[in-house]
Amino acid sequence: MEHSPLISLRHVDAGYEGRVIVSDASLDIFPDDVIAVIGPNGGGKTTILRILLNIIKPMAGSVYRLDGLKIGYLPQVNDVDLSFPISVIDVVLSGQLYGNRLFPSKETRERAMALLSFAQLEKYANMQIGELSGGQRQRVFLCRALMGQPQLLVLDEPVTYMDKVAETNLYRLLPELAKQMAIVLVSHDIGAIPSFAKSIACVNRSLHYHESNKISDEILNELYI
């Protein structure tokens, strides 16, 4: 096990347009971590995530990031244009981060196909993205996130609006991935913390880290009081 973190937040204040949403947040993410980030809506989960993804800069405190750190990101189920003329394999290829990105090589395409096969979607490779079910589409976006061979995978509310079957199909892929990369999983639903999470970070204006995946009274207090 490596002992240097991929990302370290130290006493970070973060927010938008001068308004602090999360204050004094400290968090280390190590290569073998699987962290569930939970907290109520508006508590700052997305803000912390944006700091991790380097979309926003901290207003105070420091962020250390491993040199050349590659992050894979699965955004919230959002306003994807389902009628957009793009095939499943092209969506996966869009996650490519290096090499010839204008004309993907045969190896790159094979890697994209291998990811689809891992997600049990290889037979859908040439279908248009809107022809898939919501759960299948979410797994396609997971493949897109993995295309850059990330050291850290960030999943933002990955199972919201999904039925139990789709949730199971997505979650059963994650323990395998956790052997190869760190995973940060954001959820507003404390009942939805998957069993493979190793620790919990409660985000509600501040950040509290717990070395366990069990919901304790302490966690409930942090979230709701």
Place this chain on the structure above:
Amino acid sequence: MSSIFEYQFVVDALLSMIFLSVVAGVIGTYIVVRRMVFVAGGITHASFGGIGIAYYLGMSPIGGAMAFAVITALGIDLLGNNGKVREDSAIAMLWSLGMAVGVLFMFLTPGYAPNLMGFMFGDVLAVGLSDVIAVGVVALLAVVVAVVFYRPVMYIAFAPSFARLTQWNVRLISSLMSVFVAVALVLAIKAVGIILVLSLFTIPQSIANVFVKNMGRMMIMSVLIALVGSICGLAASFFFDLPAGAAITALLTVVFLVVKLFVRN
């Protein structure tokens, strides 16, 4: 039939429609898949302001239109990015402001009144060699961009916020494409007119999208449909003395309706 090609204006018109079909097929597909048809409408109409000012100053109307179109396109891009104004309201304002400026300056221009109808509805039989060359160059450029930058353009159009995380320069590529859209639209004004320009940039694409679900194939098929439509329109214009732009628009719309009615998606 061979005799009609003895007229230089017919050859010029035909060449310009061939090149224009390539431009409209490729750029129109981008406009349609990015759902920026209303933006395209705004750019086209705002360009009329440039035409009016150019007339007033005794300069090239298409040059004026180009300047206005590019500024409008970049302006809308900027507004869309910082989100301080509702984008559709901003487009409507620029759309009508451009038209107003055009009319005001034409009104102020002493002497003869320019052919307003020509700009509104176009006159493909009036295009000259320089117009043909201009459209030809842009057609070539459109093909190069569609081949070389196919993937970043598609990725950014599909999921701009995700593309930003994969280190593509989303702002730059989006802006360059907006400029390209503006140039393409203005070049089509002379042939099919401000009011009918959008037909070539949306109807062939909508027909193609019934048959294909891939952006590249949609571009190719749109070019072919635009080509057939515009040659038929041109023929109608030459043989029956009808306005070409209107004939093309009507024909393409009928084809679209027939395809939608009879082809299962």
